[in-house]
Amino acid sequence: MxxxxxxxxxxxxxxxxxxxxxxxxxxxxxxxxxxxxxxxxxxxGLYNPVILKRFTKVWQSKEQLHLVNSMYPKLEKELGIKVDHKLKILRRFASIEEQNLWFEAQSKPELETYMSPDIIKTSLPCIDAPFHFGEVLHAGRIDTxxxxxxxxxxxxxxxxxxxxxxxxxxxxxxxxxxxxxxxxxxxxxxxxxxxxxxxxxxxxxxxNGNKGEVLTIEAPDLHLNVAIKSSVFLLPIGQYRYYVGATYNREDKSQEPTLKAKEELLRKLRSILKCDFKVVNHVAGIRPTTxxxxxxxxxxxxxxxxxxxxxxxxxxxxxxxxxxxxxxxxxxxxxxxxxxxxxxxx
Known part of the structure; x- marks a missing residue:
């Protein structure tokens, strides 16, 4: 025994x-x-302290970030791998109204540490962003x-x-x-x-369970070293490759990728991306949600x-x-x- x-x-x-x-x-x-x-x-694997759809603070964000910044670097050292990639997240604004909502949220004490007070006007040639971006601070990606x-x-x-x-x-x-x-x-x-x-x-x-699907694309002309959050997120993972996601489906509990989700992601991606790309992978999983x-x-x-x-x-x-x-x-x-x-x- x-x-x-x-x-x-x-x-x-x-x-x-x-x-x-x-x-x-x-x-x-x-x-x-x-x-x-x-x-x-x-x-x-994105981690950030702001819910970017509603511009609200993530629950227990301070405590969670403290543990993120202690556990994952320790695992990197012990396992001899690199998984914790500090990363800027730029929230693409769809309108002047969204800019105003960003400033309103950023002025709140619980959010001012995590949201830049400046409009980010960085020129990203392959990204259509006429209303520019807001920058999330203290964010990154874990290579899960x-x-x-x-x-x-x-x-x-x-x-x-x-x-x-x-x-x-x-x-x-x-x-x-x-x-x-x-x-x-x-x-x-x-x-x-x-x-x-x-x-x-x-x-x-x-x-409940919520099915999510993610694409990996290859886009040699994109040259993006920040994550973009719009109707989809666009996340650099190296070698001209990017994650594009994610879908949310509460009904389908299968773990197989679907054509419908792929088409949804591509439609949203093409609305902001202005360069050629090809899809190199498509995966799905059931998130344990409540x-x-x-x-x-x-x-x-x-x-x-x-x-x-x-x-x-x-x-x-x-x-x-x-x-x-x-x-x-x-x-x-x-x-x-x-x-x-x-x-x-x-």
Whole structure:
């Protein structure tokens, strides 16, 4: 019988953040992952403290950015990779009215740190922007695919990763902990993203799921070293390539790319881009989203050794480290969760 402190099911951004806390606290663990959920892998990985559709502050942005700026550089050093790319985000204005809304938001104390007070009139020859841009500060991109591939390799090298589907009916639990086949643990944390829908213990949590699709284009004449947010985002990833995204579909729960989404993204892209390009990749994934845009975290109401870590939505690289820390404090020190993230709020 193998004894560990934690069993973790799922290996996306939430799981990585939680594993890092366990490692720092000298807790032993094993991770199960069957690669069935793709939202973390296909995520663009942008982090920024401003909701650019409405010009409002991201929930707990200060606390989240602090953890982003400590966890990801540490992972880069340990894994020998580059994943944290500091990046300017320029919000393309569609009208004078949007400029005015930007200034109105920027003057608020909670936003002035994150939004430039100046209209950015940088000339970007391939971008149609007659009303110019607003600049978001303290932003960047995490290369989620590179991070997760390297992290899984490290887990495997330390015998912490089991690449197989977790079989819920093979788990037993009691006041002392959980037993899964030949593994005995004090706690089990389910960080399965949309895959939680097949989990008999947490399948009824209020997780909606929102399909997102992203294109990768190649545009040698674009020469863009900033991210552009308009009706779509345009995100440089190197070698003349850019992410273009993303769609939002609450009905389709398949993980296959669709022609309809591709056409939608291309239509929006062509409305702002004035140079030739070609599509080189098209991916899709189901984001674990909620109606109130808050995570779903907490302890099972009956089985006290079972926990959920989910609902990170479109901002997993920012929210993951923050909510993982909150969950660890609940488990180890019985510190109550903020009701805003407690899945039992519903």
């Amino acid at each position: 193998r004894h560990v402190d934690y069993i973790i099911v799922g290996c996306g951004l939430a799981s990585v953040a939680f594993c890092e806390i366990l490692k720092a606290e000298n807790k032993s663990f094993v991770v199960f992952d069957d690669a069935s959920q793709k939202s973390s892998i296909v995520a663009a 695919k590179t991070l997760l591939m390297a992290y899984k390799e490290r887990l495997k090298s330390k015998h912490h990763l089991l690449e197989e589907q977790f079989q819920y009916d093979a788990m037993t639990h009691s006041e002392e902990g959980v037993v899964y086949k030949d593994i005995k643990a004090k706690h089990a944390v389910f960080a399965e993203g949309f895959g939680v829908k097949r989990n008999p213990y947490f399948k009824d949590i209020k997780l 109606v109130d845009r808050r995570p779903l975290v907490g302890r099972h109401s009956k089985h006290k050794n079972l926990y959920v870590l989910n609902g990170l939505g479109t901002r997993g690289v920012m929210i993951g480290p923050y909510v993982s820390q909150q969950l660890f404090q609940l488990i180890e020190y019985d510190e109550p969760l903020d009701m805003e993230i407690n899945f039992q709020r519903f």
